[in-house]
Amino acid sequence: MLPYFDRAAALMHLGPNVYDEALWTLLGKDPPKSNPRHDGLDACFWQFARDPGNPMEFLRFGPHFLAREAANIQILVNATVTHINTDPNGRKLVSLEVTSAHGRTVSIVPNVVVLAAGGIENARLLLASNRLLPNGVGNDNDLVGRFLMDHPRTSLGEYAPRIGRLVEERLGLFLLKHNGKNHFYSPGLALSPARQRGERLLNCAAYLSEHRAxxxxxxxxxxxxxxxxxxxxxxxxxxxxxxxxxxxxxxxxxxxxRNITHKLDRLAVDCLVEQVPDPESRITLSERRDELGLSIAHLQWKISELERRTVAALAHAFAGEMISLGLPSPTPPDWLPGGDLDAIEFTDTAHPTGTTRMDEDRNRGVVDRNCQLHGVGGVFIAGSSVFPTASHANPTLTIVAMALRLADHLKDADLR
Structure with a gap:
């Protein structure tokens, strides 16, 4: 995967792919003074992709994709794939059924299809392609749609605006000028691998969220x-x-x-935590139908005790780190002082993953190492749905890297 991350970063107009304490050197900061002092924490960073034509905005792929001209690409819009047709045994791709917004249906006969509809829709489309195969395409082992993960997000505390300014000096955005371009990195604090192993915790990281006036x-x-x-x-x-x-x-x-100083109402300390892959967290087909008559997805998303215990560990570690830096710890959420982990309120981060997970063993996964659907010739999957685990980080960079890797495989493989 490593070479594909650099190619993905170039496509996303990102700076160097450095997301640990090594970034302090690129930023011209003193690592010993900048790294966490509290035991069990590591420095980590997020990087934000900006639009090259408008640096004030985040990168949106759509306009750039549509602006490209390539002789070997034909783009069909208002054309929804409504069914994947296979041979009677479900072992080979035959055609795609495509329906317009006005209800006109046509058949497309490709040599290869790559599903790239996202962590929810990839699984839903496979399940909904059930005219010949009652369980859907590629679902012999009832794994399609299972192991739904996201990045549960919650608050570890808050700062009033005046105190928050001091904390922002440590964890506010940094600007890196690289090859004539500006790149923005947000620092955070993550549970170290050693602490995760020692206490059997998940990957989890905290960062600052500005709530502006x-x-x-x-x-x-x-x-x-x-x-x-x-x-x-x-x-x-x-x-x-x-x-x-x-x-x-x-x-x-x-x-x-550094980042521009904004007028704040408050400054929150938020965190993202990875999830245990749970087969009972899953996507199934609901009885409700969309405008084209297709069953829409029904989501069952479970958060385990381990996610809650991990978040509590990071909350205590973060407070200790602030004190060790001579800064105040945040005003804790209601659940933290009493240790009522069931009271932690989580939201999703719109990062659904894992629903067509990768594993070489078809009894444990939906796709193989090359993202091909087990047992179905000609069908591949791109996107976060193939991730077997989710870590705590935003998935887009890895999604793009995996897409490039799959593209190289399809160009090199004999798929006739």
């Missing part, structure tokens, strides 16, 4: 610049209401390589 000057200026303001007078007043904050933000960005 409604009249934040920088956000008001951005809305005015992009002509997206709903109230030009109010945003104009907000944009110039705090010149000192604006000057401070410019200095931090230009001279310190």
């Amino acid at each position: 409604e009249d934040d000057p920088w956000d008001a200026m951005k809305r005015l610049y992009k002509r997206q303001s709903q109230n030009y007078l109010r945003d104009s007043i907000s944009a110039f209401s705090d010149p000192r904050l604006l000057m401070s933000g410019i200095c931090r960005r230009v001279m310190g390589g």
Whole structure:
């Protein structure tokens, strides 16, 4: 996988693929002073892909893909795949049934198909292709749709704005100038591998989440610049209401390589935790139908005691790290002082993974190491649904790297 991560980073207009303490050197910071002091924690980073045409926005693949011209690509829009047709034994791809928004259905006969519809829809489409095969395509062992994972997110505490400024100096965004481009990295604190092994915990990391004031000057200026303001007078007043904050933000960005200072309501310490692959967390077909008459997905998503115990361990470690740095620990959530782990409230992060998991053993997985559906010639799967585990990190970089790897395999393999 390693060479594909660098190729994926180039496609995503990212900076160096460095996400551990080695990044401090690239940022020009002193690692001993910057790394965690509290036992059982490691430095970690997230990187944000920006649009090369508009650095104020996150990267969206769609417009860039549609703008490309390639003689060997034909794009069909308003064409939903509604059924994967195989031979009677379900061992070979025959055709795809494709339906328009107006209900017109056609048949496409490809040599190879790659399902790339996401962590939920990949599994739903396989399950819904059940006219000849009651369990769906590639589902001989009842594994399609199982092991649904996400990155459960919860808060480990909060800071008031004034105190939060001090914490942001340690965990706020960093700007790295690399090859003439600006790249943004968000630092965090993660449970170390040694602590995970020693206490049988999952991978889990904490980071800062800004909750900005409604009249934040920088956000008001951005809305005015992009002509997206709903109230030009109010945003104009907000944009110039705090010149000192604006000057401070410019200095931090230009001279310190840090994030711009925003006006905050509060600063939250959030965390993402990986999940245990659980076969009872799964996607099935509901009785409800969509506009094309297809069964929509029904999700059963379970969070185990181990996820809760891992989050509690990180919450205590984070508070200890802040104290060791001479900073205040955050105001804890209600569940933390009493240790009521069942009271932890999680939300998903829109990172569904694992529902067509990879394993060389067809009794344990849906696809093989090359992302081919076990036992079905001509059908491959791309995306986070093939991940056997999810770690704690956002999946997009790995999704793109895996897609490049699959593309190379399809070009090199004899698939006739």
